[in-house]
Amino acid sequence: EDVKVGVIFGFTGPLESITPAMADGAELAMKEVSESGAFLDGSTVTPVRADSTCVDATAATAAAERLVTAEGVKGIVGADCSGVSSAVLQNVSRPNGIVQISPSSTSPGLSQVEDDGLFFRTAPSDARQGEVMADIISERGITSAAVTYTNNDYGLGLANSFAEAFKAKGGEVTIQAAHDDGKADYSAEIGALSSAGGEILVVAGYVDQGGRGIVQGALDSGAFDTFYFPDGMYGQTLLDAFGDDIEGSFGDLPSADGDNANTFQTLAKDAGFDGTSPYTGESYDAAALMLLAMQAAGSSDPAEYKDHLFDVANAPGEKILPGELAKGLQLLSEGQDIDYVGATGVEFVEPGESRGTFREYDIKDGAFETVGFR
Amino acid sequence: MSEPFLIGEAMVGGYGAANILNGCTIAVEKGEIAVIVGPNGAGKSTAMKAVFGMLRLRGGHVRLDGQDISALSPQDRVARGMAFVPQTHNIFASMSVEENLEMGAFLRRDDIRPTLEMVYHLFPILRDKRHQPAGELSGGQRQQVAVGRALMTQPKVLMLDEPTAGVSPIVMDELFDRIIEIARTGISILMVEQNARQALMIADRGYVLVQGANRFTGTGAELMADPDVRRTFLGG
Amino acid sequence: MTRSVLLFAGMAALFVLTGLTQSWSLALTVLNMGVISAIMALGVNMQWGYAGLFNIGVMGFVALGGLGVVLTSTAPVAGAMAAGGWRILLALAVGVLIVLGAVALWRRGGRLRAPAVILVLVAGFFAFRALLDPGVAGVEAINPTVQGNIGGLGLPVLLAWPVGGLLAALAAWGIGKTALGLRSDYLAIATLGIAEIVLAVLRNEEWLARGVKNVIGLPRPVPYEVDLQQSARFTGWMADLGIDPATGASLAVKLGYLGLCGSVLALVMLLAELALHSPWGRMMRAIRDNEIAAGAMGKNVKHQHLKIFIIGSAVIGIAGAMMTTLDGQLTPASYQPLRYTFLVWVMVIVGGSGNNWGAMLGGFLIWWLWVMVEPIGAGVLSAITAPMSDGWLKSHLHDGAAHMRLLTMGVILLLVLRFSPRGLIPER
Amino acid sequence: MDLLNALVAFANFVFVPAMSYGAQLALGALGVTLIYSILRFSNFAHGDTMAFGTMCTILVTWGLQHLGISLGPLPVALLALPAGIALTGVFLLATDKVVYRFYRRTRAAPVVLTMVSLGVMFVMNGLVRFIIGTDSIDFADGARFVVSARDFRTATGLDEGLAIRTTQAITIAVAAVAMVLLFWFLNRTRTGKSMRAFSDNEDLALLSGINPERVVAVTWLIVAALATTAGTLYGLDKSFMPFTYFQLLLPIFAAAVVGGLGSPVGAVAGGFVIAFSEVGVTYAWKKIAGYVLPESMQFSGLGQLLSTDYKFAVSFAILVLVLLFRPTGLFRGKSV
Amino acid sequence: MLTVENLHRHFGAFRAVNGASLTVERGSITGLIGPNGAGKSTLFNVIAGRLPPTSGRVTMDGQDITGLPPHALFHRGLLRTFQIAHEFGSMTVRENLMMVPAQQAGESLLNTWFRRGRIRAEEKALRRKADEVLEFLTISHIADEKAANISGGQKKLVELGRTMMVDAKIVFLDEVGAGVNRTLLNTIGDAIMRLNRERGYTFCVIEHDMDFIGRLCDPVIVMAQGEVLAQGRPDAIMQDEAVIEAYLGTGLKNKVAHV
Numbered sequence A: 001e002d003v004k005v006g007v008i009f010g011f012t013g014p015l016e017s018i019t020p021a022m023a024d025g026a027e028l029a030m031k032e033v034s035e036s037g038a039f040l041d042g043s044t045v046t047p048v049r050a051d052s053t054c055v056d057a058t059a060a061t062a063a064a065e066r067l068v069t070a071e072g073v074k075g076i077v078g079a080d081c082s083g084v085s086s087a088v089l090q091n092v093s094r095p096n097g098i099v100q101i102s103p104s105s106t107s108p109g110l111s112q113v114e115d116d117g118l119f120f121r122t123a124p125s126d127a128r129q130g131e132v133m134a135d136i137i138s139e140r141g142i143t144s145a146a147v148t149y150t151n152n153d154y155g156l157g158l159a160n161s162f163a164e165a166f167k168a169k170g171g172e173v174t175i176q177a178a179h180d181d182g183k184a185d186y187s188a189e190i191g192a193l194s195s196a197g198g199e200i201l202v203v204a205g206y207v208d209q210g211g212r213g214i215v216q217g218a219l220d221s222g223a224f225d226t227f228y229f230p231d232g233m234y235g236q237t238l239l240d241a242f243g244d245d246i247e248g249s250f251g252d253l254p255s256a257d258g259d260n261a262n263t264f265q266t267l268a269k270d271a272g273f274d275g276t277s278p279y280t281g282e283s284y285d286a287a288a289l290m291l292l293a294m295q296a297a298g299s300s301d302p303a304e305y306k307d308h309l310f311d312v313a314n315a316p317g318e319k320i321l322p323g324e325l326a327k328g329l330q331l332l333s334e335g336q337d338i339d340y341v342g343a344t345g346v347e348f349v350e351p352g353e354s355r356g357t358f359r360e361y362d363i364k365d366g367a368f369e370t371v372g373f374r
Numbered sequence B: 001m002s003e004p005f006l007i008g009e010a011m012v013g014g015y016g017a018a019n020i021l022n023g024c025t026i027a028v029e030k031g032e033i034a035v036i037v038g039p040n041g042a043g044k045s046t047a048m049k050a051v052f053g054m055l056r057l058r059g060g061h062v063r064l065d066g067q068d069i070s071a072l073s074p075q076d077r078v079a080r081g082m083a084f085v086p087q088t089h090n091i092f093a094s095m096s097v098e099e100n101l102e103m104g105a106f107l108r109r110d111d112i113r114p115t116l117e118m119v120y121h122l123f124p125i126l127r128d129k130r131h132q133p134a135g136e137l138s139g140g141q142r143q144q145v146a147v148g149r150a151l152m153t154q155p156k157v158l159m160l161d162e163p164t165a166g167v168s169p170i171v172m173d174e175l176f177d178r179i180i181e182i183a184r185t186g187i188s189i190l191m192v193e194q195n196a197r198q199a200l201m202i203a204d205r206g207y208v209l210v211q212g213a214n215r216f217t218g219t220g221a222e223l224m225a226d227p228d229v230r231r232t233f234l235g236g
Numbered sequence C: 001m002t003r004s005v006l007l008f009a010g011m012a013a014l015f016v017l018t019g020l021t022q023s024w025s026l027a028l029t030v031l032n033m034g035v036i037s038a039i040m041a042l043g044v045n046m047q048w049g050y051a052g053l054f055n056i057g058v059m060g061f062v063a064l065g066g067l068g069v070v071l072t073s074t075a076p077v078a079g080a081m082a083a084g085g086w087r088i089l090l091a092l093a094v095g096v097l098i099v100l101g102a103v104a105l106w107r108r109g110g111r112l113r114a115p116a117v118i119l120v121l122v123a124g125f126f127a128f129r130a131l132l133d134p135g136v137a138g139v140e141a142i143n144p145t146v147q148g149n150i151g152g153l154g155l156p157v158l159l160a161w162p163v164g165g166l167l168a169a170l171a172a173w174g175i176g177k178t179a180l181g182l183r184s185d186y187l188a189i190a191t192l193g194i195a196e197i198v199l200a201v202l203r204n205e206e207w208l209a210r211g212v213k214n215v216i217g218l219p220r221p222v223p224y225e226v227d228l229q230q231s232a233r234f235t236g237w238m239a240d241l242g243i244d245p246a247t248g249a250s251l252a253v254k255l256g257y258l259g260l261c262g263s264v265l266a267l268v269m270l271l272a273e274l275a276l277h278s279p280w281g282r283m284m285r286a287i288r289d290n291e292i293a294a295g296a297m298g299k300n301v302k303h304q305h306l307k308i309f310i311i312g313s314a315v316i317g318i319a320g321a322m323m324t325t326l327d328g329q330l331t332p333a334s335y336q337p338l339r340y341t342f343l344v345w346v347m348v349i350v351g352g353s354g355n356n357w358g359a360m361l362g363g364f365l366i367w368w369l370w371v372m373v374e375p376i377g378a379g380v381l382s383a384i385t386a387p388m389s390d391g392w393l394k395s396h397l398h399d400g401a402a403h404m405r406l407l408t409m410g411v412i413l414l415l416v417l418r419f420s421p422r423g424l425i426p427e428r
Numbered sequence D: 001m002d003l004l005n006a007l008v009a010f011a012n013f014v015f016v017p018a019m020s021y022g023a024q025l026a027l028g029a030l031g032v033t034l035i036y037s038i039l040r041f042s043n044f045a046h047g048d049t050m051a052f053g054t055m056c057t058i059l060v061t062w063g064l065q066h067l068g069i070s071l072g073p074l075p076v077a078l079l080a081l082p083a084g085i086a087l088t089g090v091f092l093l094a095t096d097k098v099v100y101r102f103y104r105r106t107r108a109a110p111v112v113l114t115m116v117s118l119g120v121m122f123v124m125n126g127l128v129r130f131i132i133g134t135d136s137i138d139f140a141d142g143a144r145f146v147v148s149a150r151d152f153r154t155a156t157g158l159d160e161g162l163a164i165r166t167t168q169a170i171t172i173a174v175a176a177v178a179m180v181l182l183f184w185f186l187n188r189t190r191t192g193k194s195m196r197a198f199s200d201n202e203d204l205a206l207l208s209g210i211n212p213e214r215v216v217a218v219t220w221l222i223v224a225a226l227a228t229t230a231g232t233l234y235g236l237d238k239s240f241m242p243f244t245y246f247q248l249l250l251p252i253f254a255a256a257v258v259g260g261l262g263s264p265v266g267a268v269a270g271g272f273v274i275a276f277s278e279v280g281v282t283y284a285w286k287k288i289a290g291y292v293l294p295e296s297m298q299f300s301g302l303g304q305l306l307s308t309d310y311k312f313a314v315s316f317a318i319l320v321l322v323l324l325f326r327p328t329g330l331f332r333g334k335s336v
Numbered sequence E: 001m002l003t004v005e006n007l008h009r010h011f012g013a014f015r016a017v018n019g020a021s022l023t024v025e026r027g028s029i030t031g032l033i034g035p036n037g038a039g040k041s042t043l044f045n046v047i048a049g050r051l052p053p054t055s056g057r058v059t060m061d062g063q064d065i066t067g068l069p070p071h072a073l074f075h076r077g078l079l080r081t082f083q084i085a086h087e088f089g090s091m092t093v094r095e096n097l098m099m100v101p102a103q104q105a106g107e108s109l110l111n112t113w114f115r116r117g118r119i120r121a122e123e124k125a126l127r128r129k130a131d132e133v134l135e136f137l138t139i140s141h142i143a144d145e146k147a148a149n150i151s152g153g154q155k156k157l158v159e160l161g162r163t164m165m166v167d168a169k170i171v172f173l174d175e176v177g178a179g180v181n182r183t184l185l186n187t188i189g190d191a192i193m194r195l196n197r198e199r200g201y202t203f204c205v206i207e208h209d210m211d212f213i214g215r216l217c218d219p220v221i222v223m224a225q226g227e228v229l230a231q232g233r234p235d236a237i238m239q240d241e242a243v244i245e246a247y248l249g250t251g252l253k254n255k256v257a258h259v
Ligand SMILES: Nc1ncnc2c1ncn2[C@@H]1O[C@H](COP(=O)(O)OP(=O)(O)OP(=O)(O)O)[C@@H](O)[C@H]1O
Pocket: B129, B136, B137, B138, B139, B140, B141, B166, B168, E011, E014, E016, E034, E035, E036, E037, E038, E039, E040, E041, E042, E043, E083
């Protein structure tokens, strides 16, 4: 059998510069599974890409509809932006009973949506990350921070939950200024941020998008020199772009304990893409989990395997690290239990989203240096 | 009889499927003035456009100085020494009066100042308004700009489509005077006129065009003398 | 005439082909949105094709239509009015009064009017904010992950369609009153600007419709597929017809939408055609051709412009509400000028501006293309690369496959415009 | 001292950024305005033309950097610029031949040409991404700053720093020169006047012996130069990402329109209007108030009229206001 | 019937109309002549509401109509033609005429949806009327031609034809004659006289054709440099030294005689 899995990301549109790596991440897992030969009696997996455009819900719906009804995919990895994710879920996945795992839709609102148990996400909801950020920052003795966030549900959600948690710990958020991605100029935001002041600048944005413009402007004008970078800002590009200038800044990202992230990055490098680009690990995990669940159910029918996602993602069972999918498949076919850890340390909590383990890092000598896990 | 300097011979053509010109012939000798008259919509302007190459002919030829120029583009005809003032849209509305005149001399490489002076002398009002956008001028003033632009070309053949429409009598007199003078320097003038009686008075040759075909042809005086022509085409 | 019939037949064939080669579900999905696009195109055609008004703020009206759905059909948020809703309404009313006052002051003239107006506006702005901000804070504090807005009226969602049209019409009235004196591209950029302002409000005022946090799970005018699949009666029918119940449910829902949207399209089309082919249409064309002469011939150009601008915008607003209903959610981030303004314009121009049938055909065709260029483009690309030997170029091209979508769109658009520069079904 | 600090803060966060952003917009708007005035349509492909030009320049820059060439404090991309312009020029001329000329011949309405340019935009959009990808690309080298904030602080002993980037300085200078040149070219030179004549009345231009194909070709070449320069300078200052260039289109158009379409001076003025309104109106005055106001008058908030969320909306609102009082833009543009 | 008092219209520093005062008597055919750029068309434009005056007053039947918009003046019975033809290019010549009458039932949207019958009847009458006018102007054969595609002179005729579609009180004709065949112009002149005599139209006519003016108009007003230079009976005006110098010139005929 050849199992088709849909990969629906915004290959054109505002996120077009990070989605190719995400898709590569998801497809890496599929390739690994296909090549293992252990998947569903030697079945193979074929990815089918479709363009969510990130913003156009209607076009995304049509694209997903095509994947499901014309291409006959058994599951969907995606979509990327929360808006299109929920449109695809409501208009395509639910009506057709297809499992959908999003690697990057972090909007807290999605936790409450009706999904008939079909919708999962390997990215933690923003609510939790905000608390982690507040912890990290206040533990370093910082009491005032300016926040800028990308003006979408991810950025806003993160900024809000951080601000709330930070205030609860006695910190002061001097300003919360949104920035739009893909805009030509961020001087206005930088002016406002600098005027408001603060010991650090928290940049809840995307490294290839507005977030980068903001950091650039803040550095150039001398407004800030220490930054906090949550997951969307993590990536090799950040170091490449700013090098020494962001020495001493720090941040966090969802990641498993140990060296799993590094393992994944090596895998990615071998496959020819950048594993540090935002949400690539999550995408890998999303695809891997979907396929492992199929294996556990012994079927690629969504109605059957949707109930196995929790089993494969959570303890008890043998821990499965990135690159060990063959082992996982093998164990499952032997009827054993596994606990998929993957690139980001996925652990599902109700209603089907990653609880989130976060790695705290420093930027030191032009490299990311892990401080600890939370 | 030797062939006229410029001739549009047995021209057939139109804008859409239907023909507007049905085999009319128009010619002018060197240094002569030829005037075309006729009712509205007879095809006078169309004939002028055809001679100037702004309309594809379905039949007939245009010859200049013995050479067939039917295939040339309007631009190339300008280079051959033809100049044309269309009936409508005959100025560059957003450009100043002086720039309009300069554009008339676009292909010339010599000193254009004397010609410019000549035009200003002919139409004094234009000197006063030379830095004003031509689109802001009064109807008659625009007409003067249009004729001035054509004069700037220093053409061998000057084609004018109703140059005096909207022009006040005093300027019209001046204009006709000047046209006679120009013709005397050896330039051929081909014009359409509704102020037909004045125009025919100075014309060496007159054409009455009706429905795209020649109805009457003769010297200006002959046409003026023909009571039929006078009554039906010249307003009595 | 035969040409238009042929073109519409061709269009229908495209959809049937989609159904046969891809899936009927997809064909219907595309068709439904095609119907809505056609209505949008008709709205723009009224403004541009009839009256020559260059409105490129289409996106704003579409979004307002969507807002109408949220405000009409979502369930009321408990306690929102008490927590600050009334205060917000009061602030808005005060805001309107301040603006009206400033306008009145300006009209009265006098040498000091400019500073006076500025003073009133600045002072008014602070008063407005002082009133508004606490209200907003109160409302936004209510269960922010899923609510945090003032909520809707909980009315049937079909009612939201005219409401969406009404909101758009109101906005159009305001815009028309101020900006319709502008000509061509200046009007265009002004409407574009106003659309951006509408969007900015929609994205940033969370109390209104949750801003970028999106409103999802809007009520539907048709049953849910899941419910149909569980209904014994429905599965029975499907069994009789020999259709898989999941597919059947999905088709049934889409046909339901098609019925609703199709009726709206038919009604709009009927009214538009009746109006266009009557002295009213003649008057509009006269105004479009030459405003000055039309004025001198006794037509009140300003008034007619305002009227058609409002009507066209209302039609766009209705379509916007329909689209939001079809999507089942309001996501302000999705309102991008390229998609909701320029694409609709492409529909009108490609179809044939000034001609209702043309605009409608353009709506169907361009939307179909917009969705289908992705597989077409990918297909073209693999056809191109198939004979290539493996290597750098081939893999490079493959990586770019996603961009074939826009590239194909561009090429097809250019081809269509090349062979019918005045539109597929031009104005007669 | 405090007053100086306030001034420097204002310069650093409002004046200098707005000036350079304004100049960036102005350069783009000059291209838009030129096409509008000569070829009489709004060219939606301009943002992508800028992206295309920048891409060409980047490719050449990479080549030069590979060869180890450097320009000292100036970015190498400036050296690659002429080549980029040439490539873009060739591409635009080809586009004109294949696409636009047909519509010119058939006298299509401006709006049809605008839609055609949308088609061209899609194509260029795809091409650029095919060739160079979607990632953000940094190709600036040389000295980043003329004056950096830190140096300024140490040199003056003020609390506030003032940063002026090399690219900002270059952009402002280039925009000014380009405006003057273009104005001079259109209004004083024979070719320039013939271009205006052509745009005014094509038939009559023909009758004056003006070669329309030449006029069009020259227009596209100038547009190529303007777009490539604008795109490259912008890319040097920020970074090159195709999507952003598409997004630049709206503010660029806004600038060209408030200034008055068809007017080079207007394009530049429009660029500054948009830039200053974006940066200025949402500025938080708290810091400056902290320097100049006495303790008792300090305000608790940020001193911000509107949050930065509204910066785009504000700049458009100002644009609409300007148009209400000046219906064809600040410098009386034209309308087709 | 219509009086203009001390009217000014300036363009920047230039005074196109510079304190003109004049009266158009009810039932007259008043001629307005003057050199190019005298301000005649500008005066018309101010009267007809196209341009706001810089200062001054226009009254019609004793009511102040200064600065009223053109469509309002149309409804008061003031019609005008344009010196440079303003046709509705994408409409047929017949439609150009049919659109003119005001208060057409079919111009209300609701009527177009619910009262098709009434519209049809009205249209029929309008069509007949338009065809009559076209017949009169000798351009019936181009009734179905797009107005953009007709000859310059024909456009002028359409321009005139529009004023014949309704019962006007006062009609301002700005050089209807320019570009119109002289034989036809004579017919038009007759028509103007007939409308004037039989239907009581008042006319104010700008024209450079002195034959036409002489035959038709009484009185004749001469403008120069934005002011009224002279006023009187046509024959008197044509003898007036100032007018000859500013406007008429010594005449072509004398000169040609010398050639
Ligand atoms: N928009 C404008 N801006 C500047 N000057 C103008 C404008 N319109 C007209 N003028 C000037 O006003 C003067 C009067 O123009 P007007 O059109 O009224 O003349 P006229 O008497 O109708 O002449 P003609 O007999 O040539 O039609 C002219 O000198 C003209 O240049």
